[in-house]
Amino acid sequence: MTMLDKLDILQQTALKALEALPDLAALDAWRTQYLGRKGQLTQLLRSVGQLFPEERPVAGHRANEVKSALEAAYERRLAELKRQARAQALSAERLDVTLPGRSPSLGRLHLSTQALRRVYAIFADMGFQVYRAPDVETDEFNFELLNMPPHHPARDMWDTFYTSRENVLLRTHTSPGQIRAMRQYCPEPIRVILPGLCYRYEQVTARSEMMFYQVEGLAVGKHITMTDLKGVMAEYARRMFGADRKMRFRASHFPFTEPSVEVDMDCILCGGGGCRVCKYTGWLEVSGAGMVHPVVLHNGGYNPDVYSGFAFGMGVERPAMLLHSIDDIRHFFSNDLRFLEQFC
Ligand code: 2NL
Secondary structure, eight states, rough: HHHEEEEEEHHHHHHHHHOOOOOOHHHHHHHHHSTTTTTTTHHHHHHHSSSSTTTHHHHHHHHHHHHHHHHHHHHHHHHHHHHHHHHHHHTTTTTTTTOOOOOOOOOOOOOOHHHHHHHHHHHHHTTTOOOOOOSSEEHHHHHHGOOTTTOOGGEEEEEOOOOTTTTEEESSSHHHHHHHHHHHTTTEEEEEEEEEEEEEEEEEOOOOEEEEEEEEEEEEETTHHHHHHHHHHHHHHHHHHOOOEEEEEEEEEEETTTEEEEEEEEEETTTTTTOTTTSSSSSEEEEEEEEEOOHHHTTTTOTTTOOOOEEEESSSSHHHHHTTTOGGGGGGSOOOHHHTOOOO
């Protein structure tokens, strides 16, 4: 077979193969096979040198023609396959930008926070401002200044978490903050509520946690009487639990108030008739309260002969449990979304 025949056949075979190539990878292989340094055309071009001198120009010219033809065909096919690949990618990786986005799941306030904010709003309307105080306290502020010297039996009312530092403890009630408020504002009259966590070293059960929220209130000024306390407690109960709530004050004892009372309201479930929730008494405890003890007023910086005040302290989780029929206080701090998400 002559060189020209070989070149013809090579051109035909190569062009035919080129059209059948499925993708860019195959095209690359094709280029190596025909146009590469060890490719078929390159080899034919080299063997031109072995022809008779008179045959060389024609064969050389023809070989270059074939080379140009293959290179041109290669470029055309390359563009075609690239276009194909792009079209394929566009249809396979189709992105529908009109699809509505997934709405992010919204967080919400913890039930205790919701309850606290309702309490803030009610007392704010009666002129009480929120006062913040530390959770870690000293024995002096948590007990002594509240009329409980060392070894006072009333200290047993609170099972206390002590730290490894002497006389430093986790507050068992928010009352130490009230002393701080009095000392900050005296001799001005004050109306503050003090919300926050309190800590008790005791067995955790469905009814009692070792950590819970409390809101304490304190009003100090001239001519403050127990009537003011009764009015404030009644207004609170009506706004928190319903306009027709009835109140009851029972004698009680706290070391930091004199006299001391327990504040009850008629049961929000049975309205006073008696049920399981109020243990068939018809009454629910709302708060402990009383007139600030003269010693405590003095410790806060106020002269008890001139000033008087009332104070109250109440839980936050218990009333929320009543309102929402929650049967276990441990739900509040167990961080189970199935519980938390029920309260928006
Ligand atoms: C309860 C009872 C109470 C107070 C807290 C108080 C604070 C100062 C002076 C006088 Cl600085 N009193 N706080 C008074 C009476 C009762 O809490 O059972 N709370 C859950």
